[in-house]
Amino acid sequence: MQDLISREECCLQYNVESSFIQALSDYGLLEITTVAETTYLHTEQLHDLEKFIRLHYDLNINVEGIDAITNLLMKVKNLQQQNEYLRKRLQILGDVEGDSAI
Amino acid sequence: MEFIDYYKILGLDKSASQEDIKKAYRKLARQHHPDLNPNDKEANKKFQQINEANEVLSDPEKRKKYDQYGENWQHAEQFEKAKQSQRSNAGHEYDFGQGAYSEEFSSGDFSDFFTSMFGGGSTGTGRRSAKFRGQDYNASLTVSLREAYTTHQHTFTINDKNVRITIPAGIADGQTIKLKGYGSPGINGGPAGDLYITFHILEDPVFKRLGDDLYITIDLDLYTAILGGDKMVDTISGKVKIKVHPETQNGTKTRLKGKGFPLYKKEGSFGDMIITWNIKLPTNLTEKQKELFRELSQS
Numbered sequence: 001m002q003d004l005i006s007r008e009e010c011c012l013q014y015n016v017e018s019s020f021i022q023a024l025s026d027y028g029l030l031e032i033t034t035v036a037e038t039t040y041l042h043t044e045q046l047h048d049l050e051k052f053i054r055l056h057y058d059l060n061i062n063v064e065g066i067d068a069i070t071n072l073l074m075k076v077k078n079l080q081q082q083n084e085y086l087r088k089r090l091q092i093l094g095d096v097e098g099d100s101a102i
Numbered sequence: 103m104e105f106i107d108y109y110k111i112l113g114l115d116k117s118a119s120q121e122d123i124k125k126a127y128r129k130l131a132r133q134h135h136p137d138l139n140p141n142d143k144e145a146n147k148k149f150q151q152i153n154e155a156n157e158v159l160s161d162p163e164k165r166k167k168y169d170q171y172g173e174n175w176q177h178a179e180q181f182e183k184a185k186q187s188q189r190s191n192a193g194h195e196y197d198f199g200q201g202a203y204s205e206e207f208s209s210g211d212f213s214d215f216f217t218s219m220f221g222g223g224s225t226g227t228g229r230r231s232a233k234f235r236g237q238d239y240n241a242s243l244t245v246s247l248r249e250a251y252t253t254h255q256h257t258f259t260i261n262d263k264n265v266r267i268t269i270p271a272g273i274a275d276g277q278t279i280k281l282k283g284y285g286s287p288g289i290n291g292g293p294a295g296d297l298y299i300t301f302h303i304l305e306d307p308v309f310k311r312l313g314d315d316l317y318i319t320i321d322l323d324l325y326t327a328i329l330g331g332d333k334m335v336d337t338i339s340g341k342v343k344i345k346v347h348p349e350t351q352n353g354t355k356t357r358l359k360g361k362g363f364p365l366y367k368k369e370g371s372f373g374d375m376i377i378t379w380n381i382k383l384p385t386n387l388t389e390k391q392k393e394l395f396r397e398l399s400q401s
Binding site: 013047051054055058059060061069073077084085088089091092 | 128131132135137138140238276292296310312313317
């Protein structure tokens with residue numbers, strides 16, 4: 001139970017409506033766990049929750065927008081990783097070809 | 103310290119209404135917000151400028167002061183003092199200055215211009231007075247490839263706290279690990295933020311790493327390449343003897359299973375080492391050797 005925080009506590013701490021957390025969960029952006037009829041969030045998700053709160057309340061982005069942004073950011077991250085991998089691979093291939101040329 | 107044109111930053115003119123300012127801020131903030139531009143320092147800087155502009159222009163009192171003094175802001179303090187004494191005689195109150203605003207942002211988030219004119223930053227919209235987790239810190243740590251090969255401990259100081267961490271063998275370049283609670287203290291009694299450490303692995307002069315595999319180019323003399331034989335080669339964990347097949351061509355690759363980099367948090371599992379053979383032709387041949395090569399070429 002140490003890694004869980006009740007939804008009620010989250011709403012109180014962050015001063016957000018329970019329906020906002022429910023909406024994030026409905027879109028699969030947060031995972032809600034139910035134990036003995038109380039709903040909880042994993043504390044690991046708080047970082048994401050805070051980001052969603054900023055996007056929603058500070059930038060006026062609705063939950064559908066947050067969902068789209070999250071997916072696109074994940075794609076960007078994957079592409080950056082792939083790019084980095086290919087860059088290194090090219091570097092290694094370049095080095096090997098360079099060595100052979102000598 | 104230069105004058106900052108907050109209207110220009112938000113793309114507005116001086117007659118902009120509060121609604122125009124709000125719209126312009128939100129539009130630009132959505133473009134440059136750090137949550138939407140992770141690891142983009144330029145966007146982060148731009149966002150701070152936008153935030154600062156909004157901080158001033160969305161607050162009627164600050165905007166009034168900013169509009170009043172404009173480029174003569176450096177003399178604002180003198181004017182203020184003079185006016186303040188007049189006002190106090192007239193029984194008015196004037197409450198600009200650092201003490202008038204609570205401090206969610208540190209003044210470090212604002213430009214010298216802002217701090218000079220308005221003191222510290224405000225809470226912005228003041229929408230929530232909730233307990234917030236402290237800001238996360240990001241740090242980077244550079245280790246050599248050989249250090250990254252073994253599990254080792256590293257001590258460093260962050261915000262006067264000595265932090266000793268164990269870096270597991272096989273950590274990757276660009277990989278980030280989280281240290282819970284080592285970030286900035288919480289706001290309104292909230293928990294401290296986390297510390298994210300991103301590792302940078304230095305290039306090694308001998309081994310190149312790709313994923314968990316190591317690549318190395320090794321020179322091989324012509325005779326061993328043609329006739330085959332044993333060859334001692336360096337791996338990252340020591341020397342090993344390997345068999346070279348007869349008629350090995352230049353650029354041929356040999357894979358040594360399990361002689362690469364350790365897999366992160368998978369004890370006992372290793373990648374492979376890939377050797378690229380670089381055949382070296384003999385030089386300074388004697389006449390006899392040249393003769394033998396001529397014979398070979400005609401055989």
